[in-house]
Amino acid sequence: MPSGRPRVVVPTPGGVPALGDQRCPTSVLADPTPQEAKALASLTTLVSSCLTRRQTDGVTLALDGSWDPRTRHAPLAATVSSCLTTSRSQQLAPYVAPAALMYVGSPGRTATTFFDLSPANRLRITGWSAAVLVMTVAVTTLAGIRLVKPLRALTDAAKRMEVGELSTRVPVRGGDEIARLSTAFNAMSQRREQLEGVRRDMTNDIAHELRTPVSNIRGWLEAVEDGIARPDPDLVTSLLGQSRQLQHIIDDLRDLSAAEAGELRLAPEPVQVSELLSATAMANQATAAAAGVTVTVAATPTVADSEAILVMADPVRARQMVGNLVSNAIRHTPAGGSVTLSARADPETVEIDVADTGTGISADELPHVFDRFWRAEKSRGRQSGGSGLGLAIVRRLTEAHEGTVTAVSTPNVGSTFTLRLPRHSSATEPGPRDLGHDLP
Numbered sequence: 275m276p277s278g279r280p281r282v283v284v285p286t287p288g289g290v291p292a293l294g295d296q297r298c299p300t301s302v303l304a305d306p307t308p309q310e311a312k313a314l315a316s317l318t319t320l321v322s323s324c325l326t327r328r329q330t331d332g333v334t335l336a337l338d339g340s341w342d343p344r345t346r347h348a349p350l351a352a353t354v355s356s357c358l359t360t361s362r363s364q365q366l367a368p369y370v371a372p373a374a375l376m377y378v379g380s381p382g383r384t385a386t387t388f389f390d391l392s393p394a395n396r397l398r399i400t401g402w403s404a405a406v407l408v409m410t411v412a413v414t415t416l417a418g419i420r421l422v423k424p425l426r427a428l429t430d431a432a433k434r435m436e437v438g439e440l441s442t443r444v445p446v447r448g449g450d451e452i453a454r455l456s457t458a459f460n461a462m463s464q465r466r467e468q469l470e471g472v473r474r475d476m477t478n479d480i481a482h483e484l485r486t487p488v489s490n491i492r493g494w495l496e497a498v499e500d501g502i503a504r505p506d507p508d509l510v511t512s513l514l515g516q517s518r519q520l521q522h523i524i525d526d527l528r529d530l531s532a533a534e535a536g537e538l539r540l541a542p543e544p545v546q547v548s549e550l551l552s553a554t555a556m557a558n559q560a561t562a563a564a565a566g567v568t569v570t571v572a573a574t575p576t577v578a579d580s581e582a583i584l585v586m587a588d589p590v591r592a593r594q595m596v597g598n599l600v601s602n603a604i605r606h607t608p609a610g611g612s613v614t615l616s617a618r619a620d621p622e623t624v625e626i627d628v629a630d631t632g633t634g635i636s637a638d639e640l641p642h643v644f645d646r647f648w649r650a651e652k653s654r655g656r657q658s659g660g661s662g663l664g665l666a667i668v669r670r671l672t673e674a675h676e677g678t679v680t681a682v683s684t685p686n687v688g689s690t691f692t693l694r695l696p697r698h699s700s701a702t703e704p705g706p707r708d709l710g711h712d713l714p
Contacts, residue, residue, distance in 0.1 A: 306337055317358075317365055324357035325349055424452045428459055440467040476646065480527065487520040526663040529594075530646060533670030540588040540674060544698045547583045547624055551615040554596045558604060566609030569600065572616035583619045586698040587675050595671050595679075598664040599628040599691045606689070607632035623677070624697045629690040635683040643681050644669040668693075 306314060314335055321341075322332030330349035333341040341354060427444045434442045442463055446456045491513055497503035532538045551571045562569045585592065596615070603613040611631040618625050635643060646666040668691075672679045675695055683689035 310337065313365070317361055320361035320364055321354070321357045324361055325353065328353060328357070421452070424456060428456065431459065431463070435463060435466070440470055484520065484523060487516040487523075490516045491520075523663070526667060530663055530667050530670060533667065533674055538591075538671070538674050540591060542586050542588050542675070544584045545587050545589050545592055547585055547617045547619075547626065550585075550589075550592055550596060551617060551626070554593055554600055555615055557593075557597060558600045561601065562604050562613065565604055565607070566611075567604050567607045568612040569604070570612065570614050572614055583617060583624055584698040585624045585695040587695055591671050591675070592695075595668050595693060596626060596628065598668045599693070602664050603628055603630035603632060603689070603691070606630065611688075619697055622697055623694050626693040626695070627690055628693075629688060631688040634685040634687055634689055635681070636685055640681060640683055644679070 314337065318333070318335045321335060325332050330353055331343060331345045331347050333343055333349065333354055335341050335358075339358075341358075343349065424444070424447070431442045431444045440463065443460050444456045446453050446460065494503060494509060494513055498505050498509070503509060529538070548571075555569045555571050558569055600613060600615065607613060607630045613628065613630045616627045616629070618627075644665045646663055669679055672693060672695070677693065677695040679691065679693050681689060681691045
């Protein structure tokens with residue numbers, strides 16, 4: 275039985291057990307011994323504690339492993355079996371020896387470590403440690419030199435740029451971060467050299483443009499002071515013209531500087547293209563007549579009978595843009611030639627053309643026509659007038675209006691400059707400004 279007691283089974287013929295109680299008629303041998311009773315009571319206490327923790331009623335254990343509930347509510351058999359198994363392990367733990375570790379070895383030899391610290395081995399460890407240290411220092415030194423060398427080159431190049439050597443460049447090797455930094459430095463150095471060249475050229479151009487009118491005014495004033503010339507009306511008119519030309523150059527430089535710096539203030543409003551072209555042509559009639567050039571305005575198409583073509587632009591700046599193109603065309607058109615103003619529209623933009631029958635521009639010079647101080651006359655003679663800033667101002671003003679300006683030209687045939695400005699629908703805001711009343 276589970277308690278360890280023997281149980282006698284009497285076989286009968288046919289394999290059927292005999293009926294009746296097979297135990298001995300006396301109960302002395304069936305009663306638990308004091309040791310069994312003590313162990314059974316301890317096991318019952320442990321099982322009841324386990325069942326209490328699981329919030330069930332306790333039980334009373336018997337030697338055969340069965341149990342009886344102490345109350346009318348019997349706990350589940352699985353719960354009692356689980357607590358019984360756990361309690362038996364807990365009860366027998368003090369009487370069970372811990373697990374023993376068994377080592378299998380050879381009786382003929384003693385156990386040794388993998389590496390002993392003998393004098394020879396200690397010497398080997400010291401030698402290898404020194405070799406590893408030397409190799410580490412060498413590799414670190416080479417890596418440091420390789421890293422510091424291009425940085426020193428960049429530092430030296432930056433110092434040379436600081437003292438004015440703008441053509442300084444550094445060699446680029448590899449594709450790491452230092453190489454990309456060197457590439458960026460070379461690009462910056464090249465850009466700075468280009469900007470310095472532009473600044474130097476602009477300074478020379480400004481000095482050249484201002485020198486002529488200033489020298490003329492000074493020369494005539496000195497002649498009057500020395501008594502060589504008389505301050506008659508013709509001389510005063512000439513000096514006044516020189517001063518106006520000087521003021522014109524200064525105004526152009528101011529407008530160009532403000533446009534390039536993004537500080538140009540605009541007051542855009544709807545402007546009728548037909549009135550803009552007519553007002554500009556009328557303002558340049560005197561100059562064109564003096565040069566023997568005819569200025570005409572082609573018929574401007576309309577979207578409908580009652581809707582004229584409008585552009586969204588600052589009226590003053592719009593007239594300045596078209597006026598600069600017209601005056602430039604007059605200067606480069608020989609006597610007997612003509613300048614024609616026309617316009618056409620699409621749903622988004624309006625194109626204004628200023629075409630002339632002048633000398634034209636060669637293909638290699640055409641990309642530079644909108645550069646400041648650019649002139650077709652390489653000798654920079656002033657007989658054609660102008661400051662060399664008109665077309666540069668046109669480009670900046672057009673960009674400020676979110677438009678574009680382009681030029682096409684054929685030498686000895688003529689040139690056509692085209693302004694493209696945002697279109698404005700007359701249906702959204704009537705009453706465009708009339709530019710004819712603002713003519714100087």
